Amino acid sequence: MTKTLFIRTYGCQMNVYDSARMADVLAPLGYSPALSPAGADMVVINTCHIREKAAEKVYSELGRLRLEKEARTARGERMTIAVAGCVAQAEGEEMLARAPWVDIVVGPQAYHRLPELVARATRAGGGVLDTEFPAESKFDALPEESVAPGPSAFLTVQEGCDKFCTFCVVPYTRGAEFSRPATAIEAEARRLVRRGAVELVLLGQNVNAWHGDDGATVGLGGLLRRLATIPGLARLRYTTSHPRDMDDALIAAHGDLPQLMPYLHLPVQSGSDSILAAMNRGHRAADYLAVIGRLRRARPDIALASDFIVGFPGESDDDFRATLALVEEIGYAQAYSFKYSPRPGTPAAALPLQVPGDEKEARLAALQAAIVRGQTEFNAASVGRMVEVLFERDGRHAGQLIGRTPHNQSVYVAAPPALAGRIAQVRLVAASERSLAGELAGAPALYLEGVAG
Ligand code: 5AD
Ligand code: SF4
Numbered sequence: 480m481t482k483t484l485f486i487r488t489y490g491c492q493m494n495v496y497d498s499a500r501m502a503d504v505l506a507p508l509g510y511s512p513a514l515s516p517a518g519a520d521m522v523v524i525n526t527c528h529i530r531e532k533a534a535e536k537v538y539s540e541l542g543r544l545r546l547e548k549e550a551r552t553a554r555g556e557r558m559t560i561a562v563a564g565c566v567a568q569a570e571g572e573e574m575l576a577r578a579p580w581v582d583i584v585v586g587p588q589a590y591h592r593l594p595e596l597v598a599r600a601t602r603a604g605g606g607v608l609d610t611e612f613p614a615e616s617k618f619d620a621l622p623e624e625s626v627a628p629g630p631s632a633f634l635t636v637q638e639g640c641d642k643f644c645t646f647c648v649v650p651y652t653r654g655a656e657f658s659r660p661a662t663a664i665e666a667e668a669r670r671l672v673r674r675g676a677v678e679l680v681l682l683g684q685n686v687n688a689w690h691g692d693d694g695a696t697v698g699l700g701g702l703l704r705r706l707a708t709i710p711g712l713a714r715l716r717y718t719t720s721h722p723r724d725m726d727d728a729l730i731a732a733h734g735d736l737p738q739l740m741p742y743l744h745l746p747v748q749s750g751s752d753s754i755l756a757a758m759n760r761g762h763r764a765a766d767y768l769a770v771i772g773r774l775r776r777a778r779p780d781i782a783l784a785s786d787f788i789v790g791f792p793g794e795s796d797d798d799f800r801a802t803l804a805l806v807e808e809i810g811y812a813q814a815y816s817f818k819y820s821p822r823p824g825t826p827a828a829a830l831p832l833q834v835p836g837d838e839k840e841a842r843l844a845a846l847q848a849a850i851v852r853g854q855t856e857f858n859a860a861s862v863g864r865m866v867e868v869l870f871e872r873d874g875r876h877a878g879q880l881i882g883r884t885p886h887n888q889s890v891y892v893a894a895p896p897a898l899a900g901r902i903a904q905v906r907l908v909a910a911s912e913r914s915l916a917g918e919l920a921g922a923p924a925l926y927l928e929g930v931a932g
Contacts, residue, residue: 482520483513487540490527492718493682494564496633497587498525499626501563504593506625516544521559521597526566528648531820537566541578548580559583559597563590565652568610569823575606586610587638587653591620612654618663623670630871630900631714631883632676636664636702637683642721644748645759645827646788646819649684661691661702668706675900678714678740678869679706687720687729700728707738713902714869716887718744719786722762725770734777741778742812742887745770746786750805751798754791758827764805771809782812782857782886789846790819790839792830799842806849812857812886814850818843851912858888858910865920866890868905870898889914 484505488498501523502512513519522544526537544560551558561583562574568586570577575584582600585593589609599607618635639654640647668679681702683689689699703715715738722745732739745767749755752763774781787802806814818839821828834842861884868882868890880894882905891914892905898919905917 482508482510483518484510484521484523485513485516485519486523486525487516488525490525490529490564492633492680493635493638493684494525494527496635496682497564497590498523499624500621501525501590501593503622503625504591505597507622508594508597516547520557521561523561523563526562526564528565528569528652528822530817534566534570537562538578541581545578545580559600561585561593561596563587565648568652569648571610572608575608579606581606584608584610588612588617591617616657616659618659624674627674628671628676630676630869631678631680632671633680633682634664634667634671635659635682637686637689640685642685642761643759645757646791646822646825648822648825651824653684656685656688658689658691661693661697661705664702665705665709668712669709672709672712677712677900677902678716679712681715681717684719685721685724686717687724698726698728700726700730700732703732703736703739707736713738715739716742720745722747722767722770725774730773730777733774733781740885740887741781742784742885743774743781744784747805748786748788749791749794749798750802751794754794754798757793757830758791764801768808783809784813784887785809785811785815787814787816787846788819789816789842790834792819792827792834793832794834803846803849806846806853810857811850811853812888813854816843816846816850855910855912858912858915861886861888861907861915862910863907865904865906867902868892868917869902870894870900872899884915890917891915892917892919894919
């Protein structure tokens with residue numbers, strides 16, 4: 480008998496990938512995807528712990544699911560509730576105590592064991608917990624992908640982090656840095672391309688720390704070179720990187736590999752050296768600028784993106800001004816900014832001189848205004864250009880597709896549905912802060928054939 484499964488995903492792209500893998504792991508048990516939690520036999524909440532009130536939001540969602548479960552139980556039906564991801568890892572036992580109607584709490588390194596956990600929860604009639612970091616690689620235990628990928632597919636190559644930035648929970652929730660072997664990555668990449676992916680986005684919390692052994696030690700640049708030989712794979716991207724791991728081979732790959740898109744998300748977090756030191760980033764603002772300089776020499780048109788935290792403990796007006804100055808100096812195509820949020824158990828949460836909430840708010844508004852100005856300028860400068868767009872999905876209006884430029888900009892284009900999953904030449908005609916409008920160049924004969932097989 481088929482059962483239905485609903486997975487709600489919060490947080491980063493890695494969680495999106497993990498949710499798809501959880502569906503793969505549960506498919507052999509007869510679970511097929513449901514469109515909403517209402518009526519689903521199993522609901523998984525894949526959680527994120529990175530910022531404000533993460534755990535509270537999960538508990539309030541669990542409160543709503545409790546009502547649904549009680550109604551189902553009254554009708555003699557069974558509903559399994561699982562909590563996965565980084566909040567599950569951080570809360571552990573506490574979650575089963577606070578929300579005893581939860582059946583399974585599973586951490587990011589243990590979800591390959593979901594079938595066993597479902598069986599144990601059914602037998603036990605109560606909550607089971609798995610937040611271990613098992614010795615066997617989760618990746619070795621995962622089945623092949625059960626659902627065909629979209630035109631742009633995520634592929635996790637690295638997980639965890641050993642950098643211990645003082646604000647960040649990732650080293651605690653995702654564990655130590657781990658690189659998947661190149662052969663396993665290549666096999667997954669070939670499967671994804673065979674099933675229709677045109678672009679692969681390599682994922683890792685610290686993706687450019689990826690390293691493998693190809694006879695000699697290779698880094699991410701070597702892995703990208705290897706993947707670039709896969710026929711039909713038109714585009715490669717990777718995210719998220721640390722400035723300290725941008726080595727020469729990776730920078731050279733940006734100059735040499737046409738498949739490697741000219742876009743890099745390289746978080747800097749702050750423009751102030753004293754804040755960078757307090758964050759334990761291991762680089763100064765000048766080191767970051769030097770890396771950007773090397774990247775631009777290798778690939779002059781590279782578009783840059785970053786993450787920023789405002790209001791880190793001890794951040795003064797001058798520190799914050801240094802961040803604004805760095806934003807102006809680089810000219811980001813995209814950037815994400817956040818108010819510092821003390822994460823329980825991280826060193827920065829215990830620092831004196833926490834910045835007051837209204838000050839954080841004001842700095843965030845100023846930084847976001849600068850970022851929006853930069854993004855708008857970057858997009859406006861693209862208008863009039865002819866670019867290759869990979870069409871990923873339907874647009875909001877009938878007859879419209881949404882795709883991405885090599886610089887990772889979203890473009891809305893009037894285009895026939897047959898172009899979904901293909902790359903076409905598009906003239907960019909209008910720009911806003913977040914997206915662009917484009918027109919297909921020429922007649923259908925000009926569409927680039929063959930990339931999506
Ligand atoms: N507070 C605010 N932002 C944070 N980030 C990570 N930890 C915190 C925190 N405690 C941001 C960083 C990181 C992004 C994924 O989230 O900018 O790059
Ligand atoms: Fe959130 Fe980080 Fe965990 Fe991703 S790895 S789910 S961003 S805490």
